[in-house]
Amino acid sequence: MKRDVQRPADPGWRREWHDIIFEADSPAGRWFDIGLLVAILASIVLVAMETVPEYAAWQDQFVLCERILAGLFTIEYVMRLMTVRRPIKYAISFWGIIDVLSFLPTFIMPLMGASSASFVTLRAIRLLRVFRVLKLWRMMDDADELASAVWRSRNKIIVFLSVVLVAVTISGTLMYHIEHLDGAEGSGQFTSIPQAMYWAIVTMTTVGYGDIVPKTTLGKFISAALILLGYSLIIVPSTFVSAEIIQQTQTPDEPPCPHCAAVGQPVDAKYCYRCGDLLHV
Structure with a gap:
């Protein structure tokens, strides 16, 4: 499997921890990502429960749990910076910014007298890591095909x-x-x-x-x-996209039969499905 370009070149603890944190090939990496997803889901549930009036009495407990989870996310972010080849490049990347916004408002917004709930929900974006955990690379390829079909249909959609x-x-x-x-x-x-x-x-x-x-x-x-x-x-719109997907995924047919001119012959066919004559003379 192709490794991340941010993977440290020299062997050692940084490379080992990088494979655990950024990859899901090993059992340790898989369990790390599963634990991270559980923590993300728990933080989102906590933020949602804070807005329910019936649970106003539990507000302090919710805030405490939220800060504990934010602390865990902070440690995780520091570990990511320590185990990549270029920390600054990761920090300004899309996932690096999402990681910062997932925990930083929890500590800053209360000092400003504001709620961090709207920022904490950015953690939901990090749930996209489930594609890596579950090894759904085929699904990611399908998503690329869908995005390509939508892009090719952009003029019709506009x-x-x-x-x-x-x-x-x-x-x-x-x-x-x-x-x-x-x-x-x-x-x-x-x-x-x-x-x-x-x-x-x-x-x-x-x-x-x-x-x-x-x-x-x-x-x-x-x-x-x-x-x-x-x-x-x-x-x-779905018709436009479906047509592009079909055009992209369909395999070319064999030339028509030289005897009866029947089209739509299978690619590996030796004889015509209609007249039975040899296709390639």
């Missing part, structure tokens, strides 16, 4: 989003004016065109919060048309 934006703008503007005709009953909800565009987005995506509803007959007709339009458009 055109699609532009059409949706135009539809939202037109329907929102129409709904605003229709609901304000002659002091209509629903004019109090459609207070502005942006408000009406918000309603159009909620309606087109078939979410339907119900906080803003049309009252006029014509407004209800536009609402129904927008819902049907949303149903027909919601599958369009």
